[in-house]
Amino acid sequence: MHAADLVAAWEQGSDRTPAGRGECLLDTVGIDPVRGCGLSVGQRDALLMDLHGRLFGTEVTALATCPACSERLEVSFHLDDVRARPPGDPTDPVEVEVEGYTVRARPPTAGDLAALDTTAPWPDATRWLLERCVLGARRDGREVAVGELPEVVRVRVEARLAEADPQADVQVVLGCPGCGGTWGALFDIVSFLWQELDARARGLLVAVHDLASVYGWSEADILAMSPHRRSLYLELVRR
Ligand SMILES: [Zn+2]
Structure with a gap:
């Protein structure tokens, strides 16, 4: 990705929710928001992992805090270690039969996450998501509303959807x-990728500032330089 495109993606995503940032990141690999919204969360995350690999490498380092003794630790792993293979097309609906109920549902998409009210309390958000993903529920030939499904049925449906799109919840x-x-800690590729992009974009803009202050070159010209040339000039300026 060109430096200018990277800075543009960072600028567009800066004041958006994590799902919105995912959208901006997909846009940089040629997946427009309409197509991006139709991807399952796991499909989106797999593409974002590919993008991470191309831009920042396949090794990921994170900071974590031990829940037992509060020790801070640095964790490194390879993106291949968190690749999950879906059993089929994760956008296909699944049918779950439990306790006499038959429920047809599809795994959540990137579009569902983008439409989710992130300020809503977690149980409400989960319920909202399930209502969106259940395509139909019946018992004894009668339609049943999602809100009327017993908890054991809802839990089973959620588990079945997670199995159908395993990359969504690593x-x-x-x-x-x-x-x-x-x-166990949730691996969230959007926030990992965003942190790296944020650091890279800020570094580029500082470089623009340093070089433009001395040479008077435009932002576009500095961003269009090869990284090698840019860093050589930076070395001279920062000596
Ligand atoms: Zn510990």
């Missing part, structure tokens, strides 16, 4: 060298 097992405890 847990990384972390181990604490201090107390030996292990725990």
